[in-house]
Amino acid sequence: MSMPDEFMIHAAEGKLSTGPGGTLVSPDCPFVVKRLADPLNKSFEQVQRWIMEIFQLNEETHEITLQHILYVRNNLLAPPSTVLIDIIGDDSWRAFLNVAWRHVGAFILFVTWSAKKTTYVSKAIDGTTVADEDPAVTDESDDGSWPTCKHDKPCTIETLWDSQDQGQRVYCCPLFGDFKEDCGFTQWLDKELSGKATEHMNYLSDSVDSLQQQVDILKCELEELRCRHQKRSLGEAVISLGDEKTRPSQIRRLAKGN
Structure with missing residues (x-):
C-alpha cells in the first residue's frame, strides 16, 4: 500500500x-x-x-x-x-x-x-552605518500602559521560540492565530538577550526536543512490541487449551488398543 x-x-x-x-x-x-x-x-x-x-x-x-x-x-x-x-x-x-x-x-x-525581529541597515548623513529595528516591531511603551493593536483591542502576550529571539515575549494582536484577521501589530515586552545566552538556550532547546522525540518513538515501538507479545501469549494459550481437550480421547484409544 x-x-x-x-x-x-x-x-x-x-x-x-x-x-x-x-x-x-x-x-x-x-x-x-x-x-x-x-x-x-x-x-x-x-x-x-x-x-x-x-x-x-x-x-x-x-x-x-x-x-x-x-x-x-x-x-x-x-x-x-x-x-x-x-x-x-x-x-x-x-x-x-x-x-x-x-x-x-x-x-x-x-x-x-x-513574527521575526528584523534589523534594517541604513546610512546616516555622515556616511556611518546605522541599524534600525523593523518599524512593525516597536519598543515597549514608556507610559506603562497596556498596548492595543490596529483593531484598537488589548494585545495578548506571545513567547517567541525562533533561533534569534529564544524565550523573548512580545505583545501581539489578539487575533494572532488567525492569519486572515491578524492586523500584524507586534511590540517587544522583553529586552533583547545577549548572543551567548541565546546560543545556549537554542542548544538546550534543540537537545531536549531531540531527546523527547527519541523517547516518544521508543515508547511507541515498545507499545507495539507489547501488543505483539500479548497476541502471541493468547495464541499459545489457545493451542494449549486445544491439547488438553484432545488428551482424554487419546487415552481412551490407547486403552482400547490394550
Whole structure:
C-alpha cells in the first residue's frame, strides 16, 4: 500500500492545551486539507515553505513551528494519553510520517507561527552605518500602559521560540492565530538577550526536543512490541487449551488398543 498524500493542517495558535490525558485540541481549531505529492521524499525545509505558502506567510518576516500529536499508552488497560511532538528537521519529519501512517492512518499537523525581529541597515548623513529595528516591531511603551493593536483591542502576550529571539515575549494582536484577521501589530515586552545566552538556550532547546522525540518513538515501538507479545501469549494459550481437550480421547484409544 502506498503512502497517502493528504494532510489535515490546523492553525493551532491558542487552540492547544494540556489536560489529564495529555494535549487537548479545541473543537473550534481551524484546519485545511491539502495534498503534498510524494511526502516521504520531501525535505523538512520544503515542507516548511509549503506550509507557509498555505497560510500566506513570508519567510523573511515569520517563523513557523510544526507539531503533531503522538498517542502513548503506558498501561494496556488504560486509554492512551496524547503527547505534542515538535517536528524540527528531516529526521523528525520522516519519523512523523512513519509513525502517523502506521499507527493513526492519517497525517495531522499543528502549525503555529511568530513574527521575526528584523534589523534594517541604513546610512546616516555622515556616511556611518546605522541599524534600525523593523518599524512593525516597536519598543515597549514608556507610559506603562497596556498596548492595543490596529483593531484598537488589548494585545495578548506571545513567547517567541525562533533561533534569534529564544524565550523573548512580545505583545501581539489578539487575533494572532488567525492569519486572515491578524492586523500584524507586534511590540517587544522583553529586552533583547545577549548572543551567548541565546546560543545556549537554542542548544538546550534543540537537545531536549531531540531527546523527547527519541523517547516518544521508543515508547511507541515498545507499545507495539507489547501488543505483539500479548497476541502471541493468547495464541499459545489457545493451542494449549486445544491439547488438553484432545488428551482424554487419546487415552481412551490407547486403552482400547490394550
